[in-house]
Amino acid sequence: MKAEDVPQEGNTTLGGQRKAMYARGADGRIGIVASQGWEAEEIVTRQAVEELERLAADARRRALAGETSPLEYHMYRARMDITLLSQVTGLWAWRVRRHLRPAVFARLSPALRARYAAALGIETQRLDRLDP
Amino acid sequence: MNTPSDFRHQHASHCESGVMSAIVRHYGLPLSEPMALGLASAISFAYLPFVKLGGLPLVAYRMPPRAIIRGLQKPLGLKMRTETFRSAEKGRARLDALLDAGQVVGLQTSVFWLPYFPPDLRFHFNAHNVLAYGRDGDDYLLSDPVFEEPVRCASADLARARFARGVLAPKGLLYYPEGRPVEPDWQQAIPAAIRKTVRIMLRAPLPLIGVRGVERVARAVERLPAGEQVAQSKLFVGHLVRMQEEIGTGGGGFRYMYASFLEEAADRLARPAFADLAGELVEIGDGWREFALAAARMIRDRDPFDGPRLAALLRHQGQRERELFTRLDHATR
Structure with a gap:
């Protein structure tokens, strides 16, 4: 070139x-x-960002409908997936997956909530909120 | 004395080669970024389908992180000291002590937690290298080689970035030289480094490394479905292009930088054959850009998704790299 x-x-x-x-x-x-x-690179970078935004928006919609916990929304908003969130929190992936169920999430202990909030880089109270 | 004011930031194309050439320069030996890449034999290709990052296979156009930090030790007679930490407090205290003693210190960080990065580039990539050269109040003074100017980063943010977890977790890694680099015997060091690269590109024991890795990834691209699962196929090829690294090497995937190394090698060793091969490698870099452009057009539906066409471009790249590194092999003998 x-x-x-x-x-x-x-x-x-x-x-x-x-x-x-x-x-x-x-x-x-x-x-x-x-x-x-270079536009070609902009396209592939935006592609990755948009995919994560799409997953977050979809999780938010389902969380509002009570089909998943707000944790799933916050996970994608932090550009993570279950594998990464499990590595960052040090929890087994199956536990993270279980915490995506609204009923289980509602009963989460303060210690686990603090762990998730720290991993996602947000305040603990924010975990329940779904503001975009 | 190495006070912050006598450190000179230089814009570079890639983080690790940028940091290492800056360290070596700071301690008295002029060394270009391409020479750091070439001497450490850090160009490569790898396709590891069983290692997943965000659900996509690991693809790299270079050797793994820390290859340049380690690879420059022998040719430059430079002992690099690396330290990792159990806790963020210890990591911070050690960094402060080194900076206060006048060292410049390389750090491994996660891009996601560095606030000075543009938001669209903040992914969970844990092997980004920056150089700390001082502190000012609560801020660290950083030379991030892929930025044009030095940057600042608050201590809490830097701690998050240094102690991010996940794949390639930095564990607070910091590194600095013990002693000073010495000018290598170029006549010996450059051909040895090139031969190592040739060995990796042509004769790696695994068919996933080097030109065979390019061929293997071409086969995977050829099989990508175009129908209902086209979104997933597009993510895969987009990933291949992203790994050529947006903050990085502009589609050429390190090929242009290695070409610059070969040009410098031709001068130092008075071997014009290397300069000819540098010219060919620039053309191969252009071929990688052509692939990136074709993939990007398909991702945005300007062209219909066509896996076999992308695979053909990749095979052609593999073929050309095979020829180039074979000729480079002969040229070092």
Whole structure:
């Protein structure tokens, strides 16, 4: 790739940052050129973010309908899945899965609630709320 | 004395090569980022379908995390000291002690908990490297090589990022050199590093590593369904492109950076054959970008999803890399 072909497409995913890319400059040497982003990369990054947003929105809808616990919504909002939430809390995956049931979640001990809140980086009271 | 003011931040393409070249430069040996990548033999390809990240297989265009930290020790006669911690308090106290003693310190962090990252890039990726070079009140002064300017990070946020759990958990890892790097015997070190890369790319014992890994992933892409499960297929190919690393190497998946290393090697060793191969590797990098573009168009439905077409592009990449590394093998002899 030549330096003048380094994409400068202003990706929203980069939040105004520029990334360093190696490309062949006018002097014939390969060196760093700052890039404002490339649409193809923006597409795949947004794809991953949108998938997590879709899972969170779906979990929120089901939590409002009483079909799942708010924990599932907070899990996807923190860009996690059951495997990761289980690793971060140190709980077995089957326990995390069980805590996604509204009735079980409602009886959760304060200690477990604190553990989830810490893992998700939110305040404990927030666990019950479903504000987007 | 190494006070914060005499540390110089430099924008880099990849976190680990960026941090390590910055450390080596700070302690007196000029070293480019591509030279750090090349000398540590850190370019590669790996496809591990049995290791899942967010439900998708592990794909990497380089060697595992810490390969550059470890790989530079021998060629530069540099002993890197690494420390991990049981508790965040101990990790913080040790970092503070090292910084107050004037060290610059490499840290492994999770991107998700670093507030200065753009929100769209904050995934649970636990092997992001940054360099701490000082502190100011409650803030740490960080040189994150993939950012243009130095950044600041509050101590509570940095503690979260250093002690994130999950796959590749950093456990507070910090690293710094003991002693100073010495200029290597380039005539010996560069060919040895290239031969190691050739061995990994062409003769890895597992068919999931090197060019055989590219062929294997092509086979998986070929079989992706286009019908009702197309959303899952698109996530898979999107993942392949993302692992070329948005904050990173711009589609070329480290190929452009390694090309720059070969160009530098050609000069240092006065071997023009390496410069020719650098030119070819740039074209291979362009091929990876072509694959990324074709995949992105399918993800956004500008083109219909076509697994076999993407697989053909990947096979072609595998073929070209096989030829390139074979020729590189001959060129080092």
